Every structure is written in structure tokens, then in C-alpha cells.
Amino acid sequence: MTLDHVLTLLLVVPAVGLIPLALFRDARAAKQIAIITTFVELVLSLVMLSQFKVGEADFQLVEKADWLPSLGIRYFVGVDGISVLLVPMTTLLTFISVLYSSGGAIKQRLTEFMAAFLLLEIGMVGVFISLDLFLFYVMFELMLVPMYLIIGIWGGPRRIYSTLKFVIFTLAGSLLMLVGIVAVWLASGDPGSRTLSLPELIAIRDHFSGEFQFWVFLAFALAFAIKLPMFPFHTWLPDAHVEAPTAGSIILAGVLLKAGGYGFLRFALPLFPSGTQVWLPVIITLSVIAILYGAAVSTVQKDLKKLVAYSSVAHMGFVTLGIFVLNSQGGVGAVLQMLNHGFVTGALFLFVGIQYEKTHRRVIADLGGLAHMWPLYTTFFGVFVLASLGLPGLNGFVGEFLVLLGTFQFGGAPLGGLFWGPLAGIGVILAAVYLLWMFQRVMYGPVREAYRALPDLSPIEVACAVPLLVLTVLLGVIPQPAIAIIEPSLDRVMKLATDPTFLVAMK
Amino acid sequence: MTSNDLVAIAPELIVTITALLVIVVDSIIDHEARRTWLPALTALGLLAAIVAPNAYPMVGLFFGGYVNVDGFANFFRAVFIVLALFATLVAPAYLERKGVPPGEYYATVLFSTLGAMTIALATDLITLFVGLELMTIPIYVLAGIQRRDRYANEAALKYFLLGAFSSALLVYGFAWLFGVTGSTRFADIAAFLKTGGIGNGPTIVALALVTVGLGFKAAVVPFHQWTPDAYDGAPTPATAFMSVGPKAAAFAAILRVLVSGMGPLALDWSAVFAALAAITMSAGNIVALVQTNTKRMLAYSSIAHTGYILAAVAASSAGAPAGAAVLFYVFAYGVMNLGAFACLLYLDLEGTRGATLDELNGFGRREPLGALTFAVFLISLTGIPPTVGFVAKFLVIQPVLDAGYAWLAVILALNAVLAAFYYLRVVVHIYMYDAESGAPALVSPRLLSFSLGVSAIAVVALGILPNSLYQWALTAATPVLP
Numbered sequence: 001m002t003l004d005h006v007l008t009l010l011l012v013v014p015a016v017g018l019i020p021l022a023l024f025r026d027a028r029a030a031k032q033i034a035i036i037t038t039f040v041e042l043v044l045s046l047v048m049l050s051q052f053k054v055g056e057a058d059f060q061l062v063e064k065a066d067w068l069p070s071l072g073i074r075y076f077v078g079v080d081g082i083s084v085l086l087v088p089m090t091t092l093l094t095f096i097s098v099l100y101s102s103g104g105a106i107k108q109r110l111t112e113f114m115a116a117f118l119l120l121e122i123g124m125v126g127v128f129i130s131l132d133l134f135l136f137y138v139m140f141e142l143m144l145v146p147m148y149l150i151i152g153i154w155g156g157p158r159r160i161y162s163t164l165k166f167v168i169f170t171l172a173g174s175l176l177m178l179v180g181i182v183a184v185w186l187a188s189g190d191p192g193s194r195t196l197s198l199p200e201l202i203a204i205r206d207h208f209s210g211e212f213q214f215w216v217f218l219a220f221a222l223a224f225a226i227k228l229p230m231f232p233f234h235t236w237l238p239d240a241h242v243e244a245p246t247a248g249s250i251i252l253a254g255v256l257l258k259a260g261g262y263g264f265l266r267f268a269l270p271l272f273p274s275g276t277q278v279w280l281p282v283i284i285t286l287s288v289i290a291i292l293y294g295a296a297v298s299t300v301q302k303d304l305k306k307l308v309a310y311s312s313v314a315h316m317g318f319v320t321l322g323i324f325v326l327n328s329q330g331g332v333g334a335v336l337q338m339l340n341h342g343f344v345t346g347a348l349f350l351f352v353g354i355q356y357e358k359t360h361r362r363v364i365a366d367l368g369g370l371a372h373m374w375p376l377y378t379t380f381f382g383v384f385v386l387a388s389l390g391l392p393g394l395n396g397f398v399g400e401f402l403v404l405l406g407t408f409q410f411g412g413a414p415l416g417g418l419f420w421g422p423l424a425g426i427g428v429i430l431a432a433v434y435l436l437w438m439f440q441r442v443m444y445g446p447v448r449e450a451y452r453a454l455p456d457l458s459p460i461e462v463a464c465a466v467p468l469l470v471l472t473v474l475l476g477v478i479p480q481p482a483i484a485i486i487e488p489s490l491d492r493v494m495k496l497a498t499d500p501t502f503l504v505a506m507k
Numbered sequence: 508m509t510s511n512d513l514v515a516i517a518p519e520l521i522v523t524i525t526a527l528l529v530i531v532v533d534s535i536i537d538h539e540a541r542r543t544w545l546p547a548l549t550a551l552g553l554l555a556a557i558v559a560p561n562a563y564p565m566v567g568l569f570f571g572g573y574v575n576v577d578g579f580a581n582f583f584r585a586v587f588i589v590l591a592l593f594a595t596l597v598a599p600a601y602l603e604r605k606g607v608p609p610g611e612y613y614a615t616v617l618f619s620t621l622g623a624m625t626i627a628l629a630t631d632l633i634t635l636f637v638g639l640e641l642m643t644i645p646i647y648v649l650a651g652i653q654r655r656d657r658y659a660n661e662a663a664l665k666y667f668l669l670g671a672f673s674s675a676l677l678v679y680g681f682a683w684l685f686g687v688t689g690s691t692r693f694a695d696i697a698a699f700l701k702t703g704g705i706g707n708g709p710t711i712v713a714l715a716l717v718t719v720g721l722g723f724k725a726a727v728v729p730f731h732q733w734t735p736d737a738y739d740g741a742p743t744p745a746t747a748f749m750s751v752g753p754k755a756a757a758f759a760a761i762l763r764v765l766v767s768g769m770g771p772l773a774l775d776w777s778a779v780f781a782a783l784a785a786i787t788m789s790a791g792n793i794v795a796l797v798q799t800n801t802k803r804m805l806a807y808s809s810i811a812h813t814g815y816i817l818a819a820v821a822a823s824s825a826g827a828p829a830g831a832a833v834l835f836y837v838f839a840y841g842v843m844n845l846g847a848f849a850c851l852l853y854l855d856l857e858g859t860r861g862a863t864l865d866e867l868n869g870f871g872r873r874e875p876l877g878a879l880t881f882a883v884f885l886i887s888l889t890g891i892p893p894t895v896g897f898v899a900k901f902l903v904i905q906p907v908l909d910a911g912y913a914w915l916a917v918i919l920a921l922n923a924v925l926a927a928f929y930y931l932r933v934v935v936h937i938y939m940y941d942a943e944s945g946a947p948a949l950v951s952p953r954l955l956s957f958s959l960g961v962s963a964i965a966v967v968a969l970g971i972l973p974n975s976l977y978q979w980a981l982t983a984a985t986p987v988l989p
Contacts, residue, residue, distance in 0.1 A: 138892040175920035
């Protein structure tokens with residue numbers, strides 16, 4: 001049985017969930033409505049995945065409708081191998097966040113919290129399925145306001161500073177991208193035939209001059225680099241993560257950061273091949289700096305949540321590195337890294353949150369000996385830590401390995417793959433250092449009296465962690481199905497990005 | 508004068524009759540009845556005026572060519588009426604609370620709207636000037652209508668003095684223009700300038716005087732100094748109206764006179780407009796950043812919005828899309844800015860004062876619906892989708908880039924980030940701080956909540972489905988900017 005309009009339904013379901021939420025305004029009802037809505041959305045995204053034909057490179061399940069016909073702007077959605085896995089990842093992490101938050105982590109204004117999450121889900125799913133730049137921009141910004149409220153209302157003591165920093169940084173990037181989008185629209189043809197649909201833009205991209213690509217790529221890259229975040233635009237991230245409530249951190253790290261990496265792959269690379277070539281050395285250098293810097297800074301963090309946040313900077317460095325070495329291995333590795341980082345770092349933030357709810361401590365020095373009281377917690381947390389540092393057999397390894405493989409093969413730029421590959425490899429080793437050292441200090445050592453009576457994982461917490469654990473192991477042991485889905489579409493993007501006939505001579 | 512002439516200006520006639528009726532009825536009925544009947548009468552009259560041109564669509568030149576009913580005029584008529592209606596519906600409870608005579612409030616709003624509508628219809632300098640004065644003089648009254656309040660008096664006086672000054676400059680510029688071209692008709696002026704060109708002293712003097720005069724009315728930096736004090740001191744419903752109505756009318760005049768009438772000069776003049784736009788939006792935003800009183804903050808931010816609209820005016824060489832961007836932005840700005848000011852009416856404060864940021868603490872809990880609409884208006888003013896404010900910014904950036912002002916588009920984008928900082932800081936105070944013990948009392952009149960709710964829904968709906976409004980703006984802009 002096939003379900004028509006499944007992508008549109010994915011955008012409609014959370015919106016429908018908002019209606020009863022607004023009508024009942026009761027904490028208990030809000031929990032149930034939000035859990036049911038996000039669960040339906042999760043199931044729907046799996047139906048979508050099951051309808052996806054593996055092995056085809058082009059967009060599938062496409063839906064089109066006129067939106068602003070006088071401007072050639074359309075409602076245009078579709079998925080390919082790059083986005084089709086990111087959508088279920090988003091719906092799963094949202095469901096887990098909602099489930100965990102309904103277990104008592106959020107104590108005030110629950111209805112509003114759940115409403116913000118449903119609104120956020122529309123934006124997140126929309127970002128991954130939009131094929132019209134205008135629609136993409138709307139969805140990209142739609143993620144902003146709910147997250148702003150989630151950090152600002154339900155966050156920690158410095159939440160207001162953090163949330164404003166998050167919004168201002170992100171807006172600065174995305175508004176410049178808006179100028180870039182309008183420039184692309186104007187360059188797409190004569191008045192009356194202009195468009196913002198991705199496939200049509202790719203077809204006419206040889207109209208984009210070298211100088212044009214230089215500037216517009218920069219405008220897009222700034223937005224994505226801030227969202228990702230790339231070094232040196234990462235400074236909003238630790239603040240936002242530390243102050244965000246657990247569910248907010250899970251979504252922020254798990255999904256929102258991916259919008260940046262995804263944006264590079266979906267729009268910047270295929271549309272501006274010569275812009276990509278010009279900026280590539282800069283981005284590769286910044287990626288490797290991010291990997292090393294993120295790892296080094298993580299090592300010296302005193303705060304557990306900040307440590308995980310900085311480790312995200314390093315992990316995202318692998319994503320941009322994999323994308324910009326412009327070959328199949330690197331690209332597939334980058335997409336896998338996005339997925340894996342979503343599951344694993346989402347899980348790490350979940351566990352840091354669970355731990356904080358119990359002990360009310362996040363400074364590593366205040367913790368210790370937790371393994372003796374919490375065997376279940378330790379097992380789960382241990383697996384996710386190992387996955388995060390890239391242990392073979394778990395999912396983190398596959399992505400990072402492929403990215404490194406791609407990097408070694410990389411022949412362009414000033415220094416080549418044999419220079420960048422080993423440097424990035426050091427990042428993997430450093431990850432083992434800071435993660436294992438953290439695990440040792442937090443979980444082992446003498447039991448502290450203050451924590452002796454604290455309970456292990458509750459059933460609801462186990463329910464949240466199990467799907468993530470299963471995926472972590474599964475994607476680590478048999479990554480082949482995922483690679484088979486990603487590869488054809490990714491090769492297509494890489495071909496578009498490196499096609500010599502389209503590389504406009506730079507002025 | 509034929510009967511066709513009268514049918515063509517039916518909306519103006521209806522507004523005039525309504526205004527006169529309000530004055531008459533005000534003097535007959537008793538105090539209690541005024542509270543409900545006067546706003547009802549005003550609203551009905553405005554609704555009739557908005558329906559009239561649809562019932563008998565008349566397009567063309569009337570009154571011997573002195574009245575031009577085209578798509579442009581109809582668009583602005585609708586904008587002015589909608590804004591007047593909005594300003595009418597949010598006011599009753601405030602007027603009652605402050606002891607402002609309601610009859611005078613509604614009548615002045617109606618007369619001012621009539622003046623604004625006349626501007627949209629004008630085909631010559633004299634009709635335009637009469638319309639401009641008819642629009643502005645009631646606003647002077649409106650600013651000082653709380654006559655026992657010190658700040659309202661200051662606001663009225665400042666507004667009156669600077670308004671009179673700018674009118675004088677404008678009429679002087681019109682005189683020069685007449686002297687140069689020998690006609691007061693826009694069409695004749697345009698034809699003369701097309702052959703004569705800009706390259707002579709008197710034309711430049713005329714152009715400069717008209718630009719400065721209209722710049723005062725629209726609050727373009729450096730002619731904006733009256734704005735913050737006038738907006739801050741006027742009674743809040745009046746501020747809400749005067750921050751949008753006269754500004755929309757000023758842009759109608761700018762499009763009719765400077766862009767359409769002096770069309771041939773637009774190319775030479777547009778660099779000046781681009782510079783003024785950049786200065787206006789940056790100055791407005793930077794000063795708004797440091798305000799702690801929301802009313803004053805919104806006053807400065809309205810200057811920034813003038814800058815955004817002016818950027819589209821500067822891009823008039825891009826043709827109809829530039830005009831459409833101005834019209835769309837004027838409408839969007841009108842609804843969201845009036846709404847944002849009107850949200851301050853929930854707080855019962857002494858005099859004409861607006862709420863400080865701290866006084867808004869906990870507003871989200873104390874008045875959930877009002878806070879939600881306030882947040883929607885602020886997010887729309889920032890330009891974040893899915894709101895009409897975002898579409899308006901998108902539409903402005905497009906002709907600006909097309910006309911070759913990439914630097915202006917980047918400045919506009921960066922300004923929107925600055926604006927985000929102070930708009931969202933208000934949202935922070937509404938939702939993220941708890942109310943303190945000395946928090947001001949709240950009033951929640953049903954009519955206020957209803958009209959704010961409807962317009963907030965409109966702001967979001969037009970942000971998601973902007974096509975019909977854009978189409979309308981595009982057709983409306985064509986007569987002025989083909």
C-alpha cells in the first residue's frame with residue numbers, strides 16, 4: 001500500500017497536533033497530545049522511508065504546487081538519498097525529546113513547551129524536504145523561534161543571554177543567505193520566467209558567473225557555517241547547549257546543526273561549483289581546525305554539558321571536511337556522520353540531562369562513582385561514549401572512517417589529502433582521550449555519599465534510550481543499507497559539484 | 508460634475524458623511540451611549556467605504572481630470588481604511604479610561620483618513636497638498652487630545668511646529684516646480700522634465716525641497732527628529748494610528764510625485780534615495796537598540812522601517828516590482844506596527860506613557876492572548892517567517908538587488924539583525940521574566956483582544972499565503988511604475 005502526499009502529511013501532522021494543544025491547555029492532556037502527535041509523525045516518516053526506492057539518485061515522492069506564481073515560487077518538496085534518512089532521524093529525536101520531557105523534566109508551562117516542539121518539528125522536517133529555496137528559507141527560519149523560546153523559557157540561569165546570542169548569530173547568517181537567495185532568483189532568468197526550484201536552478205546554473213558564485217556561495221556558506229557551527233562561528237553553541245533544557249539540547253545538537261551540513265550538500269555545492277572550488281581551501285582548513293580545536297577544548301572542560309557541546313564542534317568538523325573533499329567516500333561519510341552524530345550526541349545529551357536531574361551537578365569534579373549505583377545507566381552511557389569516540393563496531397566509526405578515507409584521497413587545495421588526513425586523524429585520537437577521561441571521572445572512583453540513594457534509569461528513560469542504542473549498534477555493524485540509500489544521490493551531487501564543463505572560469 | 512464623478516469618489520464621500528455623523532450624533536446622545544455607538548458608527552462607515560468601490564468599480568479620470576481612480580488609488584484607499592478601522596476598534600476602552608472625548612477621537616481619525624485617501628487620488632500638486640494637510644492637521648489634534656497631559660501637549664506642539672515647517676518647505680518646492688514646468692499636473696510635469704532634463708538649477712532646488720518636505724512626513728533621517736517625541740507623548744491609540752497612516756500616505760505621495768511625476772529624474776535621484784535609505788534604517792535601528800521604553804523603541808523602529816521602504820523607492824528603476832514592494836511593505840508595516848503599539852493598551856499606565864521593558868515582565872502569563880499577538884507582531888516586524896513581515900522584506904530586497912544596489916541589500920539584511928535584537932528583547936521580557944510586585948494593572952477589553960487577534964491571524968496567514976496580496980500590489984503599482 002502506498003500513501004500519497006506523504007511528505008505534505010509530514011508537515012501537516014504536527015500542525016494538526018497544535019490545535020487540540022491550544023484547545024485543552026492542560027498539562028496532562030498536553031503530554032498525551034504531544035506524544036501521540038510525534039509518534040504518528042515518526043510512523044509516517046518510516047512509511048515515507050519504506051516508499052523510497054533505494055538505488056535511484058533523483059528526487060522521489062515529489063510534490064509541487066504554485067505558491068507565489070507571480071514570482072515563480074513554488075511549494076516543492078521531495079526527498080533523495082541524502083535527505084531521506086535525516087527525516088526519520090528528526091522525527092525519532094523529536095519523539096524521544098517529547099517523551100523524556102513529559103517524564104517530569106519540564107515542570108512549568110508544559111502546553112507551551114509541547115507547542116514549541118511541534119512547531120519546531122514542522123521547521124526541521126521542512127528543511128530536509130524543501131526543494132524550493134524560498135520554502136527552504138522559510139523552514140530554516142521556522143526552526144529559530146521555537147528553539148529561541150525553548151532555551152529562553154525553560155533554560156538554565158544564563159538562558160536569556162544564551163538564547164539571544166543563538167538567535168542573533170543564526171539570523172545574521174540567514175539574512176545574508178536571504179540576500180543570496182534573491183540574487184539567485186534574479187539571476188535565474190528574465191522577469192516572468194524566474195524560479196527558485198532547485199532542479200531548474202541546477203539546469204541553468206551555467207548562467208551564474210564566477211564572480212556571482214564567489215559572493216553568493218559566501219552568503220550561503222555563512223548561514224550554514226553559523227548553523228553547523230564551523231570554527232570560528234561556533235561561540236554561540238556552548239552557551240546555547242549549557243543553558244538549554246535537555247530536550248532542547250538533544251534537538252539542537254541532533255537536528256538543528258544538521259541543517260547547516262545538509263544545506264551545503266543540497267544547495268551550495270550543486271548550485272555554485274566554481275564558488276565551491278574557490279572557497280574549498282578555506283573551508284577544509286577551518287574544518288580541520290574545528291576537529292582539533294573542538295577536541296582540545298573538550299579535553300579541558302569542567303562542565304559535562306559543555307564538553308559534549310565542544311565535541312559537537314569537532315564532529316561537525318568531520319562533516320564539512322567530508323563534504324568538501326568532494327568525493328564519494330567523503331560525502332557518504334559526512335552524511336553518515338550527520339546521522340550518527342544525531343543519534344549519539346542526542347543520546348549523550350539525554351544522559352547528561354538524566355544525570356543532572358538526579359544529582360543536580362554537571363561539573364565533572366563534583367561527580368564520580370556513579371557506576372556503582374547505576375549499572376544500567378553506565379552501560380547505556382558507556383556504549384554512546386564509545387560510539388562517539390569512533391569505536392569500530394559502533395556507528396561513529398563508520399562515518400569518521402569514510403571521511404578520513406575520502407580525505408586521504410583528496411588531491412586538490414594547497415596541501416592535499418596526505419596533509420589533512422593525518423591531522424584529522426589526530427582528532428579521532430583526541431576524542432578517545434577526552435571522552436574516556438570524562439567517563440572515568442564521572443562513572444568510576446569512590447562512591448559519593450550524596451548520590452548513594454539515587455535511583456537508576458526509570459522505565460521511561462530506558463524507553464528513550466533503547467531506540468538510540470539499537471540504531472547505534474545497527475548502523476555500526478551493518479552500515480551497508482544506509483550507504484546504499486545515500487550513495488547514488490550523493491554521487492550525483494558530487495558529480496554536479498565537480499563537473500568540469502560547468503566550472504566557470506574565475507575572473 | 509456628473510453623477511459618475513460622485514460615484515467614483517463614493518468611498519471619500521462615505522467617510523466624510525460618517526465623520527460628520529459622528530460629530531452630530533456625539534452631541535445628541537448621552538454619555539453612556541457614546542461609548543458603544545460612536546465606534547460602531549465609525550466602523551460601519553469605514554466598512555461601507557471599503558465595500559463601495561467594489562460594488563461600483565469606477566476606474567479613470569474624474570472631475571475634469573483632477574481625480575485619478577486607478578489601481579494604485581484603490582490599493583491605498585483600502586490600506587488607509589483598514590488602518591483607520593483597526594485604530595477605531597482598539598481605542599474605546601482606552602478613551603473611556605483616560606476620559607478622552609470619544610466623538611472627537613473618531614471624527615479626527617476619519618478626517619485624517621479622508622485626507623490620506625485624497626492624496627492617493629491626486630493628479631496634481633494642489634489636490635495632493637490639500638490632501639496632505641487634511642491628513643496632518645487632525646493628527647496634530649489627535650496627538651494632543653489628552654489635553655491635561657504634559658507629554659501629550661509637548662507631542663502635539665512639536666509635531667505641529669515641525670509639521671507646519673515641512674509643509675511650508677513642501678509647498679515652496681511645489682511653487683518652484685510650477686515655476687519650472689508651468690503646470691501643477693503630474694503628467695505635464697513628467698512630460699516637461701522628460702524633454703528638459705534635470706541639468707538646471709531651479710529643477711534641482713524644486714526637487715530638493717519636495718524631497719525634504721516629503722522626507723519630513725515619512726520620517727526619513729535626518730528629518731525624523733519630531734518622531735520619537737510625538738509618538739511617545741501622544742495617547743497610545745493615536746500613536747498607533749499616526750505611526751502608520753501618515754507614513755503610508757507619505758509614501759503614496761512620494762510615489763505619485765517623486766517617482767511617477769518626476770519619473771524621468773528617478774535614475775539620477777535614486778542614488779540619493781539609496782543613501783538616505785541606508786542612513787535612515789541604520790540610525791533608526793541603532794537608536795532603538797538602547798531604548799528601554801517600548802513605546803519609544805517602537806517609535807525609533809518605525810524610522811528604520813521608513814528606511815526599508817525607501818530602499819524599494821530608490822530601486823524604482825526595477826519597475827513594477829519595486830512599486831509592488833513599497834505597497835506590500837506599507838500594508839504589512841501598517842498592520843503589524845499598529846498592532847504592536849495597540850498591544851501596549853493592555854497595560855493601564857498613567858498619562859500617555861508606554862510600558863518599559865521591566866513593566867512587561869510576566870505579561871505572557873498575565874495576558875496569554877495579548878502576549879501571543881504581541882509576539883506575533885514583533886516577530887513579523889523582525890522579518891522572521893512565516894509572517895507577512897518576512898515576505899515584505901523579501902519583496903524589498905528583490906528590486907534593490909535588481910537595481911544594482913547590492914550593498915544596500917546587505918545593509919538591509921544586517922539592519923534586520925540589529926532589529927531582531929531589540930524586538931526579541933521585548934519577547935524575552937514578555938515570556939522569560941516573571942512579573943514583579945509593582946507590575947502595572949492589566950485591562951483586557953474584549954474588542955481590543957478581538958481586533959488584535961484577527962490582525963495577528965492576518966499577519967501569519969498573509970505570511971503563508973501572500974500571493975493574492977502581492978498580485979494586487981503588483982497591479983496597483985503598475986500605473987505609477989510601469
